[in-house]
Amino acid sequence: MQALVLQRAGELAVAEVETPQPRRDDVLVRVRHSGICGTDLKIFTGAVPVTYPLIMGHEMAGDVVSGGDGLVTPGQRVLVDPVLFCGTCVDCRAGRTNLCANGGIIGREVNGGFAEFVTAPRTHVHVLPDAIDTRSAPAIQVLTTCLHAQRRAAVGSGQSVAVVGLGVSGQLHAQLARARGAALVIGLSRSAWKRQVAERLGAHLTSSSGDAAVAAVRNATGGHGADVVIECTGHMKALADAIAMVRPGGTIVLFGIYTDREAALPFYQLYFKEPTIVSARAARPEDFPESIALVAGGAISISPLITHTVPVTQLREALAMLEDDVDGRMKIILEH
Ligand SMILES: [Zn+2]
Ligand SMILES: [Zn+2]
Structure with missing residues (x-):
C-alpha cells in the first residue's frame, strides 16, 4: 500500500510499504479521511520523540475491509479510537485506560492513518451513523478528548x-x-x-x-x-x-x-x-459513542470547523500550514 512515512524528524516520503496484516481481534480499515493536529506537527519536527520509520495519523475514518469477528462488517464506515491500552494494569483495571503505561497512540507508538490502510483492535472501531460523513469524522477524535476533560471537570x-x-x-x-x-x-x-x-x-x-x-x-x-x-x-x-x-x-x-x-x-x-x-490527557473508550451521538444528534457541529481538505500526499504542505495561525483556517482534513 501507499503510505506517508516519516523516515526521521523532518523527513517525510510517499513510500510503498506492506499492507498491515490484522491480527486476531483486529480490524483492517481502508482510510478515507484523516485529520492533522499539533501533535502530528510535534512528531514531524521531532519535539515528540518516536521510533522511526513511522506512519503518523491518529484521527482517521474509513471503511471496514476485514476482521472484527462480527462486531463490524466489511463496508461499514467507522471512526478509529487511537488510544491503545493493555486492559490488565492497575490503571486500566481502575478505568484509567488513557493513562495505561503499556499503551500508546495509533500514529505515535504504532503505525497510523496517513496510509491506505490501518489496523485497530475491534474494540477501537466505532460505526458512523449515516448523518456523519468520513470527511468530518476525524474531528470527532478531538471531541472525545474535550469530552474526557469536561467529564473530569x-x-x-x-x-x-x-x-x-x-x-x-x-x-x-x-x-x-x-x-x-x-x-x-x-x-x-x-x-x-x-x-x-x-x-x-x-x-x-x-x-x-x-x-x-x-x-x-x-x-x-x-x-x-x-x-x-x-x-x-x-x-x-x-x-x-x-x-x-x-x-x-x-x-x-x-x-x-x-x-x-x-x-x-x-x-x-x-x-x-x-x-x-x-x-486531561487523550480520551477513554466511553467518550467515543457519546461524542458520535452528540454530533449525529446535532448538539455539536463539526462540519463548519473543517476549512481545508487536501490530498494525503500533500501532508507535508498541510503540516506547514499548521505552523502559522491564520484567520480562515481551522481543521485540515486529508483525503485518501
Ligand atoms: Zn490530534
Ligand atoms: Zn493498562
Missing part, C-alpha cells in the same frame, strides 16, 4: 464556562459546554474571525484575549469569575489569565499542552482563590 448544568483559545478544540469545548447545560459560555481569542465562528456555533459571548478577556469574564459573571475556565492554548500567559478569571473555588482545566518549564504565574491568587486544577 464535571462541566454541567447552570455553570459559567470560559474557554481560552478558540482553535478547533476551543470551538468544540464551547459547543460541548453548552450541550452539557452550561448557562453562560464565553469564548476568548485575539482573532475576531475565531470569535465570530464561536458566536455562530453557540458561545453566548466572546471577547479578545489578555486583560480584555479577564475583564469580560468578570463583567459577565457579576465580578465573581467563571465557574470553569478551560485553557486550550498551552501558553503560560493564557494560563495566568485563566487563574485571574476563575471564580474563588472554581475549576481550571489545563487542556493546552504545556511545554514551558518555568513561567510568571499569579501563584498567590492560586492559593487565595483555592481553584481545582484539572488536567
Whole structure:
C-alpha cells in the first residue's frame, strides 16, 4: 500500500510499504479521511520523540475491509479510537485506560492513518451513523478528548464556562459546554474571525484575549469569575489569565499542552482563590459513542470547523500550514 512515512524528524516520503496484516481481534480499515493536529506537527519536527520509520495519523475514518469477528462488517464506515491500552494494569483495571503505561497512540507508538490502510483492535472501531460523513469524522477524535476533560471537570448544568483559545478544540469545548447545560459560555481569542465562528456555533459571548478577556469574564459573571475556565492554548500567559478569571473555588482545566518549564504565574491568587486544577490527557473508550451521538444528534457541529481538505500526499504542505495561525483556517482534513 501507499503510505506517508516519516523516515526521521523532518523527513517525510510517499513510500510503498506492506499492507498491515490484522491480527486476531483486529480490524483492517481502508482510510478515507484523516485529520492533522499539533501533535502530528510535534512528531514531524521531532519535539515528540518516536521510533522511526513511522506512519503518523491518529484521527482517521474509513471503511471496514476485514476482521472484527462480527462486531463490524466489511463496508461499514467507522471512526478509529487511537488510544491503545493493555486492559490488565492497575490503571486500566481502575478505568484509567488513557493513562495505561503499556499503551500508546495509533500514529505515535504504532503505525497510523496517513496510509491506505490501518489496523485497530475491534474494540477501537466505532460505526458512523449515516448523518456523519468520513470527511468530518476525524474531528470527532478531538471531541472525545474535550469530552474526557469536561467529564473530569464535571462541566454541567447552570455553570459559567470560559474557554481560552478558540482553535478547533476551543470551538468544540464551547459547543460541548453548552450541550452539557452550561448557562453562560464565553469564548476568548485575539482573532475576531475565531470569535465570530464561536458566536455562530453557540458561545453566548466572546471577547479578545489578555486583560480584555479577564475583564469580560468578570463583567459577565457579576465580578465573581467563571465557574470553569478551560485553557486550550498551552501558553503560560493564557494560563495566568485563566487563574485571574476563575471564580474563588472554581475549576481550571489545563487542556493546552504545556511545554514551558518555568513561567510568571499569579501563584498567590492560586492559593487565595483555592481553584481545582484539572488536567486531561487523550480520551477513554466511553467518550467515543457519546461524542458520535452528540454530533449525529446535532448538539455539536463539526462540519463548519473543517476549512481545508487536501490530498494525503500533500501532508507535508498541510503540516506547514499548521505552523502559522491564520484567520480562515481551522481543521485540515486529508483525503485518501
Ligand atoms: Zn490530534
Ligand atoms: Zn493498562
